[in-house]
Amino acid sequence: MLNLIERYFELKHNGTTLGREVVAGLTTFVTMSYIVVVNPAILKAAGVPAGPSMVATILTAVFGTLLMGLYAKRPFAIAPYMGENAFLAYTVVQALGFSWQAALAAILLAGVVFLVLTVVRLRQWLVDAIPSALRYSFAVGIGLFLTFIGLNQTGVVLLGNAGAPLRAGHLTAAPVLVAIFGFLLMAVLMIRRFPAAILIGILATAFLAYVTGVAARPKAWVSLPPSISPILFSLDFRGALSWRFLPIVLTIFIMAFVDTMGTLIGVSARGISG
Secondary structure, three states, rough: OOOHHHHHHOOOOOOHHHHHHHHHHHHHHHHHHHHHHHHHHHHHHHHHOHHHHHHHHHHHHHHHHHHHHOOOOOOOOOOOOOOHHHHHHHHHHHHEEEEEEHHHHHHHHHHHHHHHHHHHHHHHHHHOEEEEEHHHHHHHHHHHHHHHHHHHHHHHHEEEEOOOOOOOOOOOHHHHEEEEHHHHHHHHHHOOOOOOOOHHHHHHHHHHHHHHOOOOOOOOOOOOOOOOOOOOOOOHHHHHOOOHHHHHHHHHHHHHHHHHHHHHHHHHHHHHOO
């Protein structure tokens, strides 16, 4: 079995080992698992049921990651990304007044366009036409956006008043101190090139959060998932195909194009340099 995995993924040819890939996979999982909670919480503001949305988020991540790993043989995890969910909930639904069913249909249409451009190699041509400095800036922008989400969720940075969009949080509060501890721990371990530095930092921070009461313990460790039926195939194509909705479809496509390019470039560059 181990030899089969070695031959299929060409681990030795790629300068890695099965043990290293297992640690990398666990680190990737605990790093991106926040989307399972955050994505349904944001979409709930658009009226999407939280339970079915959570299941859909998990299924999307499982399918995309398996396809990327087993078919493309690339060490990238795929999941719904931050930014599009906020755009859907707060702009498309709350600000513009469209239904979340029409927004989901728009995402599907934008995805179909994205797939077609990829198959005919037009997407690669577009990527090559963008200057390399600008392509890397997309990755930096995505990283800063995720950093801001983390700072805001932990209370280090809070939304400000009308005159100031941001303000410092209560830096002596327990959640902030736990977050700072986790950041410093991971930074020290990475500087010392300690194996699984990020994974150990995440697990240690989670344990400290449970011990100090910052994070509530789950009511149950194992349970059946909610039914996905309330949102399954709930697509309003009539609303999404209207002329008034066309700019939203184009915006979602551009967001997907830029986010995918920036994320893959950033991860690939870090993997090559690391």
